Every structure is written in structure tokens, then in C-alpha cells.
Amino acid sequence: MYRVLIADDDILMQEALKILISREESFQVVRVAGSGESAVRACQEDSIDIVFMDMMMPGMTGLEASRIIHQSNPEITIYMLSGFSSHIFVRSMARDExxxxxxxxxxxxxxxxxxxNYKTDHEDTAMNHQEALAMLxxxxxxxxxYRSLSGIIDGIYAMAGGDSLRLIKIFTFMGQNLLDTRMVYDEKVEIGELFPINEALILDRKTSELWLFRVMDYLFQQNSINRYSLLENIFLFIENHIKEDITLNxxxxxxxxxxxxxxxxxREQLxxxxxxxxxxxxxxxAKGYFYxxxxxxxxxxxxxxxxxxSYFSKVFKKYEKITVKQYKMETKKKQSL
Structure with a gap:
């Protein structure tokens, strides 16, 4: 569900937009504001995907409010409402916000x-993430x-805007489609049966990252086993001894x-x-433990x-491109937001 804010000091316009938007089941008006200040505050207090902003309101104008909202949360899409007929003039004032x-x-x-169009663009974004994983x-x-995972998770959360129900739908959709690409099951297997996902799991993006890693690791393993059955014992041994000092020998x-x-x-398979x-x-x-x-x-x-x-820290920096201390500092900053 995409969450909408209507910011307009005209009550009739507020009600008209609410009625029209309610016709689309994927969109919900969650906040209404009558001034630029209250619109900014609503975006700070709530998870908002779309703002319909009146250009001229008493006090802080819609243009000023849009700039503040865009600076603090550029993922929010803002549509300006204007009584002026010259869109070019208004658009030049609004700039990128x-x-x-x-x-x-x-x-x-x-x-x-x-x-x-908004819905299509955002669904295409989810498909893009899924296709990127399928391509890998x-x-x-x-x-x-491994190198792409964190960025994909960040992209999904930016797209979902903090809506837990949408996040569950996105992860379930992606996971199921990725699972279906294997085409080796006699019957359709549900992603939720193999890798359960719920609201508690996706409240934190780190647990979501752990979930998606498990899904993709499983798919990489199964594709490899499908080609070389003897690899099943190899993956099982690694999984059972991953917290030990495992060597190739x-x-x-x-x-x-x-x-x-x-x-x-x-190396041929992975x-x-x-x-x-x-x-x-x-x-x-290790990142999960530190988090x-x-x-x-x-x-x-x-x-x-x-x-x-010291060896562990050297390996961590090699694969994460930052030191353990830097990662722990970044983690604390994200948790405090």
C-alpha cells in the first residue's frame, strides 16, 4: 500500500483528492495537512510515499515545504498543485523537488x-532487483x-518507504520468483515454507539481509548440486562446520x-x-553479530x-572494503536514526 499525504488549505480540494485516490486500492491517504509546516512535520513523523502539495498556502508555501521534504527524504515523490496555467513557470521554480x-x-x-505510472515505476524497481539477482x-x-546484497536491500527499503506490509510483499514476490527459476521441483514450493518471512523479520533491514542471503545461498547451492550431486555433501559439511576453522584440506x-x-x-559453479x-x-x-x-x-x-x-580483521576488510571498527560505527549510526 502506497501512503499518500494531501497538503492543501482548501478543505474541498482535500476531500475531492481523498475521494479520487480512494478509488485506487494500492493507495491510501494517511495524512492531511493544511499548511506547509504541517506537511513537513507529517513527513518527519510518518512514512509517506507521495505528497500532493498545494503551491500557495498561508505561512510556509508549498514550494518551500517541498524543498525541505526533498532535502530530508528524497525518496518521497511530490506532485505540486497549482492554479497557475503556466506549468513551465511553476516547474522552473520547483526544480528537482x-x-x-x-x-x-x-x-x-x-x-x-x-x-x-507511479505504481508501474515502483513495481518495475522491484522487478529490476529480482532480475539482477536472477542474472547473478x-x-x-x-x-x-555478495558485493551487491547490501545495496539491493537499501534499494528495496527506499522503495517500500518503511511500509512493513509492502516489504513482506516485495520480499515474498522476489523470493518466490527466484525459487521458481530453478524449475526442478515436481510441485510448486512456496518460499514461505522454506524461508518464512513476517513483519517481525523485516522490521530491521539487517534481518532482511540475512534472510535474502539465506535464500540466494540456497539457490546457488541447489543449482550447483543439480550439476554436480557430490557438492551436496560439500555444502552440508561447510554449513555444519561454518563456525569452526575450516580449510580446504x-x-x-x-x-x-x-x-x-x-x-x-x-569455481565453475560459483x-x-x-x-x-x-x-x-x-x-x-560476523556483520550480524556486530549489528x-x-x-x-x-x-x-x-x-x-x-x-x-588480527587475521579476522584483515579478512573482514578484504571483503567489506572497510575495517571492522568503521562497520561498527556505521551500524550504530543507522540504529540511532
Whole structure:
């Protein structure tokens, strides 16, 4: 559900827009403001996707309010309502803050087109994220997936605007479509059966990131096993011993496979070495520990099977491109927002 704010000092215009917008089930008017100041405050206090802003209001004008809202939250889409016939003049004043200028009175056909376009653009964004992940699966590039994950999660949350129901729908939609690409099940398998998702899970983007990592890791594994069945034991061994000091020698000795053959087929299927894959899984777990606990670097390193915290820190920087201390500082800043 896309959340709408109407900001207009004309009560009749407020009611007319509410009635028109209510015709579209994907959109809900959640706040109404009669001034620029109250519009800014509403966007600060609530999760808003779209603002229909009257250009001229007493006190702070719609233009001034739009600039403040855009500066603090550029993901909010603002449509300016104007009684002026010259859209070019108004648009030049509004600059980048406003998506489009609508001349009063707004007709239903025009408003419906705007809402349809907004919905299409945002659904296309979800499809783009899904297609990007599907492409990485087709390219068998686990390393690129690992590097892209955080940015994809940020994009999804920016698109959803904090609406938990929309987030659940987006993740379920993406997860199910990705699962369906495997085409190896006799019957359709629901994403919620393999990887349950609910409002509590997606309240924090870090838990969502952990969820999506599990989904994609599973799909990379299953695609690889489908090509080389012996890899099933390899992935199972890694999963069961991920918090230990696993080496390539340990795996080959316990899974009865030669190092050369394992290294070749593993890189063929994931474009990373066995050791790189293990480090990525460990670093992903480490980020979760740093995010949700107060554990020290040494504690997390030991928990994940690294005997020396200095080596763990070196590996972390290699894969995350920042130091552990920098990551912990960034995490605290995000949690305080």
C-alpha cells in the first residue's frame, strides 16, 4: 500500500483528492495537512510515499515545504498543485523537488494516470532487483551477489518507504520468483515454507539481509548440486562446520574428494574458490553479530573459528572494503536514526 499525504488549505480540494485516490486500492491517504509546516512535520513523523502539495498556502508555501521534504527524504515523490496555467513557470521554480505540476482542478483521468505510472515505476524497481539477482544466479557469480546484497536491500527499503506490509510483499514476490527459476521441483514450493518471512523479520533491514542471503545461498547451492550431486555433501559439511576453522584440506579429507577436482567444479559453479566462499559466509555472519550484539572483535573472530582477531580483521576488510571498527560505527549510526 502506497501512503499518500494531501497538503492543501482548501478543505474541498482535500476531500475531492481523498475521494479520487480512494478509488485506487494500492493507495491510501494517511495524512492531511493544511499548511506547509504541517506537511513537513507529517513527513518527519510518518512514512509517506507521495505528497500532493498545494503551491500557495498561508505561512510556509508549498514550494518551500517541498524543498525541505526533498532535502530530508528524497525518496518521497511530490506532485505540486497549482492554479497557475503556466506549468513551465511553476516547474522552473520547483526544480528537482517536484515530480510533476498538476493544474487545478485535477481530473480523475489525469490523477489515475499519475497513480498508475507511479505504481508501474515502483513495481518495475522491484522487478529490476529480482532480475539482477536472477542474472547473478544464471552467471553463477556468488562473489558479485555478495558485493551487491547490501545495496539491493537499501534499494528495496527506499522503495517500500518503511511500509512493513509492502516489504513482506516485495520480499515474498522476489523470493518466490527466484525459487521458481530453478524449475526442478515436481510441485510448486512456496518460499514461505522454506524461508518464512513476517513483519517481525523485516522490521530491521539487517534481518532482511540475512534472510535474502539465506535464500540466494540456497539457490546457488541447489543449482550447483543439480550439476554436480557430490557438492551436496560439500555444502552440508561447510554449513555444519561454518563456525569452526575450516580449510580446504579439512573438507577434502572428510568428504572424500580430491582438492583439484573440488576447486575446479566449485569455481565453475560459483566463480569463487572454496576458501573465498567460506570467508564470505563467515563475514556475513560476523556483520550480524556486530549489528545485534555488543561482542568484541576478538569474541566474534573466535566464535567464527578464527584463531587470531588480527587475521579476522584483515579478512573482514578484504571483503567489506572497510575495517571492522568503521562497520561498527556505521551500524550504530543507522540504529540511532
Amino acid at each position: 517536484v515530480k510533476e505540476v498538476l493544474e487545478k482542478p485535477v481530473t480523475w483521468n489525469h490523477l489515475k494516470k499519475i497513480l498508475d 544466479l544464471r552467471q553463477k557469480d556468488f562473489g558479485e551477489f 579439512t573438507i577434502t579429507e572428510n568428504c572424500a574428494i580430491s582438492q583439484g577436482y573440488l576447486s575446479r567444479i566449485f 566463480k569463487v574458490s572454496v576458501t573465498e566462499y567460506i570467508h564470505m559466509k563467515k563475514m556475513h555472519l 545485534f550484539t555488543e561482542d568484541s572483535i576478538a569474541d566474534v573472530a573466535f566464535r567464527l573459528g578464527y584463531n587470531e582477531s
